[in-house]
Amino acid sequence: MAEKLVVSTSPHVHSEFSTRRIMGMVILALLPAGITGVYFLGLSSLCVIAACILACVISEWFWNKFVMHRKNTIGDLSAVVTGLLLAYNLPPTIPIWMAVCGCVFAIIVVKEFYGGIGCNIVNPALAARAMMLISWPTAMTTWTIAGMSGATPLAAMKAGSEVSVSLWNMSAGNMAGCIGETSSILLILGGLYLIWEEVISWRIPVIYIATTAILAQLFGHGAACTEVLTGGLLLGAIFMATDYTTSPMTAKGQYIYAFGCGLLTALIRTWGGYPEGVSFSILIMNIAVPLIDMYTEPRTFGAPKSNFFKRTEAKS
Numbered sequence: 001m002a003e004k005l006v007v008s009t010s011p012h013v014h015s016e017f018s019t020r021r022i023m024g025m026v027i028l029a030l031l032p033a034g035i036t037g038v039y040f041l042g043l044s045s046l047c048v049i050a051a052c053i054l055a056c057v058i059s060e061w062f063w064n065k066f067v068m069h070r071k072n073t074i075g076d077l078s079a080v081v082t083g084l085l086l087a088y089n090l091p092p093t094i095p096i097w098m099a100v101c102g103c104v105f106a107i108i109v110v111k112e113f114y115g116g117i118g119c120n121i122v123n124p125a126l127a128a129r130a131m132m133l134i135s136w137p138t139a140m141t142t143w144t145i146a147g148m149s150g151a152t153p154l155a156a157m158k159a160g161s162e163v164s165v166s167l168w169n170m171s172a173g174n175m176a177g178c179i180g181e182t183s184s185i186l187l188i189l190g191g192l193y194l195i196w197e198e199v200i201s202w203r204i205p206v207i208y209i210a211t212t213a214i215l216a217q218l219f220g221h222g223a224a225c226t227e228v229l230t231g232g233l234l235l236g237a238i239f240m241a242t243d244y245t246t247s248p249m250t251a252k253g254q255y256i257y258a259f260g261c262g263l264l265t266a267l268i269r270t271w272g273g274y275p276e277g278v279s280f281s282i283l284i285m286n287i288a289v290p291l292i293d294m295y296t297e298p299r300t301f302g303a304p305k306s307n308f309f310k311r312t313e314a315k316s
Contacts, residue, residue, distance in 0.1 A: 023077035029190030036173045036183040045092040045179045055103035056083030063112045078117045085125035088180020102128040122286040123240050126279045143176035152176050153230040157222050158275035170229035181232040191238035200242040203254040208237040211262025221270040236278035246286040253296035260285045
């Protein structure tokens with residue numbers, strides 16, 4: 001035979017999307033919001049972004065080369081995306097050494113300890129942000145814009161103060177906040193690009209955002225537009241809740257997952273100790289994903305319906 005056939009077990013899935021290409025699209029979708037963050041929040045934001053990307057790439061390279069002695073995976077660009085997302089979740093005044101510690105935690109502890117890309121149980125960037133928020137709460141909640149310290153709109157709402165930021169500034173990104181979360185317009189455009197390219201589905205971001213906006217308003221926390229345009233809701237719903245590894249596989253599961261994220265975000269924003277609830281909400285729902293996948297597992301054609309609890313016992 002002139003051609004050799006490669007025989008392997010199913011499933012035989014063929015796609016034009018490689019991991020590197022998907023990560024490249026995510027980076028492209030994220031860049032405009034980051035550039036806007038640097039413009040409004042200052043060059044210190046650029047230093048944080050560069051340090052986070054570099055620290056994540058070096059951490060993954062070091063782990064693969066000197067600890068696991070295996071082929072390096074930095075070429076798939078997943079470490080770059082993790083560094084970019086973590087940087088976007090940090091204030092521009094965060095000390096660089098703290099940002100680097102967060103990156104090492106995200107890559108080595110959250111990602112590589114579990115086997116690398118595709119094996120982590122929670123989103124690495126969000127887990128690192130939660131760790132940093134617990135370890136250095138003051139540095140993680142100090143906001144500046146144009147050299148002046150100030151509270152974010154969500155922090156002002158939590159304190160019972162009036163939000164003085166206009167809707168246009170909320171949309172454009174001209175307000176205090178994390179580096180990549182302030183420009184709502186560009187985050188939405190980035191999300192629409194990923195949906196158009198079929199990198200992500202509309203289900204998780206749309207249901208997550210709508211649930212948070214509606215429930216937070218019903219709970220008396222704030223206006224729906226303020227809930228959506230401030231804080232990390234758009235960044236989290238579009239770019240982190242949709243992570244392939246830590247989100248459900250089925251459409252039904254994605255509905256449940258997105259609603260849970262929105263419910264928890266609204267609850268934390270209204271009655272929690274932190275003004276923001278996106279990070280902790282997604283992390284909690286990440287842990288629930290295996291259960292959601294089990295509950296929403298499609299029934300094999302022709303097979304009888306089975307009781308969920310009996311199925312759980314059988315699989316355990």
